Amino acid sequence: MADNAAVAGNGNYVDFYNYKGKYSGIAGWLLSVDHKRIGLMYLYSMVTFFLIGMTLGFFMRLELWSTGQDIMGPQTYNALFTLHGIIMIFLVIIPGIPAGFGNFFLPIQIGAEDVSFPKLNLTSWYLYTIGGLMAVVSLFVGGGPIDTGWTFYAPYSIRTGTEVILPLLAAFILGFSSILTGLNFVTTVHRLRAPGMSFFKMPLFVWSLYSTAWIQIIGTPVIGITIILVMLERAFGIGVFDPALGGDPILFQHLFWIYSHPAVYIMILPAMGVVSEIIPTFCRKTIFGYGAIAMSSLAIAFVGTLVWGHHMFTSGMSDEARWIYSFLTFIVALPSGVKIFNWVATMHKASIKPETPFLFVMAFIFLFSIGGLTGLVLGSLATDVHLHDTYFVVAHFHYVMFGGTIFIFFAGLHYWFPKMFGRMYNSKIANTALALMVVGFNMLYFTFFILGYLGMPRRYYDYLPEFQDLHRFATVGSWVMILGIIIMIVNLIVALRKGDKAPANPWGGMTLEWTVPSPPPLTNFTKIPTVKYGPYEYEHYEEVVNNEH
Amino acid sequence: MSTNATHTAAESHDAHVHVHRDDYGAKMGMWLFLFTELLLFGGLFILYMAYRVEYIQQFQIAAKELKVYMGGVNTIILLTSSLTMVLSIVALQRKNVQASIFWLVTTIVFALGFMVVKYFEWSDKFHHGIYPKGPGLMDKSQGEIIFFGLYYTMTGLHGLHVIIGVGLLTAMLIQIKRNKVRPDRFVPLENAGLYWHLVDLIWIFLFPLFYLLH
Numbered sequence: 132m133a134d135n136a137a138v139a140g141n142g143n144y145v146d147f148y149n150y151k152g153k154y155s156g157i158a159g160w161l162l163s164v165d166h167k168r169i170g171l172m173y174l175y176s177m178v179t180f181f182l183i184g185m186t187l188g189f190f191m192r193l194e195l196w197s198t199g200q201d202i203m204g205p206q207t208y209n210a211l212f213t214l215h216g217i218i219m220i221f222l223v224i225i226p227g228i229p230a231g232f233g234n235f236f237l238p239i240q241i242g243a244e245d246v247s248f249p250k251l252n253l254t255s256w257y258l259y260t261i262g263g264l265m266a267v268v269s270l271f272v273g274g275g276p277i278d279t280g281w282t283f284y285a286p287y288s289i290r291t292g293t294e295v296i297l298p299l300l301a302a303f304i305l306g307f308s309s310i311l312t313g314l315n316f317v318t319t320v321h322r323l324r325a326p327g328m329s330f331f332k333m334p335l336f337v338w339s340l341y342s343t344a345w346i347q348i349i350g351t352p353v354i355g356i357t358i359i360l361v362m363l364e365r366a367f368g369i370g371v372f373d374p375a376l377g378g379d380p381i382l383f384q385h386l387f388w389i390y391s392h393p394a395v396y397i398m399i400l401p402a403m404g405v406v407s408e409i410i411p412t413f414c415r416k417t418i419f420g421y422g423a424i425a426m427s428s429l430a431i432a433f434v435g436t437l438v439w440g441h442h443m444f445t446s447g448m449s450d451e452a453r454w455i456y457s458f459l460t461f462i463v464a465l466p467s468g469v470k471i472f473n474w475v476a477t478m479h480k481a482s483i484k485p486e487t488p489f490l491f492v493m494a495f496i497f498l499f500s501i502g503g504l505t506g507l508v509l510g511s512l513a514t515d516v517h518l519h520d521t522y523f524v525v526a527h528f529h530y531v532m533f534g535g536t537i538f539i540f541f542a543g544l545h546y547w548f549p550k551m552f553g554r555m556y557n558s559k560i561a562n563t564a565l566a567l568m569v570v571g572f573n574m575l576y577f578t579f580f581i582l583g584y585l586g587m588p589r590r591y592y593d594y595l596p597e598f599q600d601l602h603r604f605a606t607v608g609s610w611v612m613i614l615g616i617i618i619m620i621v622n623l624i625v626a627l628r629k630g631d632k633a634p635a636n637p638w639g640g641m642t643l644e645w646t647v648p649s650p651p652p653l654t655n656f657t658k659i660p661t662v663k664y665g666p667y668e669y670e671h672y673e674e675v676v677n678n679e680h
Numbered sequence: 681m682s683t684n685a686t687h688t689a690a691e692s693h694d695a696h697v698h699v700h701r702d703d704y705g706a707k708m709g710m711w712l713f714l715f716t717e718l719l720l721f722g723g724l725f726i727l728y729m730a731y732r733v734e735y736i737q738q739f740q741i742a743a744k745e746l747k748v749y750m751g752g753v754n755t756i757i758l759l760t761s762s763l764t765m766v767l768s769i770v771a772l773q774r775k776n777v778q779a780s781i782f783w784l785v786t787t788i789v790f791a792l793g794f795m796v797v798k799y800f801e802w803s804d805k806f807h808h809g810i811y812p813k814g815p816g817l818m819d820k821s822q823g824e825i826i827f828f829g830l831y832y833t834m835t836g837l838h839g840l841h842v843i844i845g846v847g848l849l850t851a852m853l854i855q856i857k858r859n860k861v862r863p864d865r866f867v868p869l870e871n872a873g874l875y876w877h878l879v880d881l882i883w884i885f886l887f888p889l890f891y892l893l894h
């Protein structure tokens with residue numbers, strides 16, 4: 132590293148933004164294999180896609196302001212919820228925390244200079260971008276925007292006149308990108324841990340990324356092949372999912388959910404990892420039950436691959452299959468519960484500093500618990516038959532995916548913002564934004580629970596008159612929430628330009644990323660650290676943090 | 681840090697001054713990738729199984745349409761090509777670059793031979809109208825339609841992998857000629873070989889499932 136000008140002794144260093152590589156300007160980003168730049172490129176793309184998806188949601192809620200047609204017809208509404216679903220699932224939440232924060236922090240947290248395959252990492256980002264662009268282009272070609280819902284159920288996806296092949300190809304490419312990221316992370320964790328960093332000294336965020344990476348590797352190929360089959364079915368009529376040719380659409384549902392259910396753990400596990408980082412930092416205390424939390428990630432990853440059938444209770448399965456799936460579904464609640472209890476136990480008798488990231492985590496625990504518990508309602512056969520395909524389901528998955536993962540995505544943004552950008556944000560404004568979001572969120576989605584319970588079906592642009600009041604209340608909620616999101620994002624953008632300079636360790640964290648300057652130098656560490664203590668052993672705080680790496 | 685990860689600043693590219701070489705890691709990545717390939721085909725094998733159970737007799741009838749000797753020849757070709765692949769790797773490890781190139785080229789020729797046989801096989805079927813939505817197929821029972829739907833999908837996807845394999849092996853050939861892959865740096869060739877064995881392995885399952893079970 133002799134020719135590396137990145138670190139010039141006594142704290143004067145060149146951070147990764149200002150490091151002059153072979154390329155400069157925009158090419159210095161687009162051709163960079165630095166995991167930090169790639170992570171940021173993912174983050175920017177994802178926030179952009181999130182805002183697009185949010186806008187689509189906003190318009191859907193406007194349409195539901197009163198009965199009958201308000202601002203769009205049924206076909207447009209169908210296209211909107213499909214796009215909203217595809218964007219939020221495939222472009223925001225699945226790459227989400229692993230590709231964004233994972234890329235940036237996984238190598239730093241295990242004391243490595245980069246991931247195992249930096250070029251492959253950049254390739255993944257390009258695949259992600261190409262997939263995203265293809266999804267956008269598909270709106271304007273062929274029969275127009277896809278209207279199948281994000282689940283692409285056969286046989287409708289074979290018959291509809293809208294453009295299906297291109298968005299499916301996009302989903303396939305995004306899946307490929309996800310596989311490559313997973314493969315990269317697994318290898319990185321196995322090969323590049325710093326000396327002394329045994330598996331059980333890894334931060335819990337790393338553990339969660341590791342489990343997630345395995346699900347990405349195991350699950351994604353199955354949806355890949357399913358997508359290919361639907362494309363072939365549409366293009367040539369091979370018959371496997373087409374009842375007219377002897378195929379069985381239920382098999383599509385099985386193959387689809389074999390991936391897509393584990394995919395919800397791809398969405399939530401990394402978020403749980405972030406929570407396990409934030410809580411000890413703001414409690415200044417070792418996490419309660421480190422081993423239990425790490426193992427519960429693996430347990431969720433494992434059991435989670437066996438429960439896909441609970442999406443199909445009403446699709447036509449034998450009763451044995453149904454109760455087995457139902458039973459397994461309840462089992463998943465156990466490792467999830469283990470995590471929640473351990474987090475709460477960590478806070479017991481701690482001297483808590485309620486900074487913004489911590490408050491986001493509080494909101495998460497509240498919202499995610501509601502989402503998780505209503506998941507049990509849907510997991511039991513008798514109640515699911517009543518609630519299947521109603522707004523109850525829509526409420527449930529927004530509570531877990533949005534209230535769960537996206538809230539933690541925002542928490543992570545506020546937690547690591549100083550490290551990534553070297554600036555502090557205004558936490559008063561951030562907290563206000565959070566309050567608005569939580570209030571709006573519950574107005575919007577809790578109302579959905581009631582609507583669903585009363586029988587409002589999902590995916591309709593219209594409804595019976597008796598639902599109008601509730602729908603209006605929900606729509607007002609969506610405005611409050613979106614206002615909160617906008618304030619939050621503007622606050623961060625302002626901070627990017629005008630924020631105070633961030634110290635290396637603004638929150639008093641103990642994982643390795645807090646031992647390097649903000650923003651980190653190109654190779655992360657001047658000298659690869661040697662790890663002596665577990666990630667949250669606050670009794671050794673001084674020694675770890677003041678140790679010049 | 682890993683034991684056989686070595687840092688060679690000389691090989692740096694882009695902004696990275698710290699490109700390291702980790703042969704073990706590279707192979708691990710390849711194995712993980714092959715695992716995903718198995719799962720990709722796994723979905724198809726599950727479908728095959730489900731439909732075979734549903735349409736057992738019609739599958740047996742349909743399988744009689746396929747010419748066992750063509751599939752047999754292709755099986756021999758692929759198995760032999762796996763052998764030549766190994767010979768190429770071993771030759772490189774033993775510092776015999778010329779022999780390595782020779783066996784690599786042989787492997788590529790075998791792969792192309794496989795595709796030629798495949799071409800004749802498929803065009804024969806097309807000739808009789810046996811292709812998805814084709815006149816010769818739509819007369820038949822649903823089970824036979826599905827059988828051929830799966831036949832074209834699975835052997836087609838496998839064929840695509842053979843073509844990708846040819847590309848990969850050709851890339852290796854160029855790399856060896858440029859001395860990028862060489863006796864002290866043979867892991868890329870080994871990885872290409874792993875991929876090639878996977879292609880072979882999948883065929884070993886496809887062959888009996890489609891050609892032999894009538």
Ligand code: HEM
Binds near residue numbers: 223
């Ligand atoms: C930002 C504000 C959001 C609003 C206003 C919103 C609103 C909506 C609405 C109105 C629907 C359609 C309900 C129906 O007619 O069935 C919907 C569906 C959906 N939303 Fe959201 N949502 C938001 C955020 C999110 C997030 C963050 C995610 C996931 C990470 C998400 C995932 C989905 C999915 C998967 C569907 C189902 C699409 C389908 O039926 O195919 N949404 N959302």
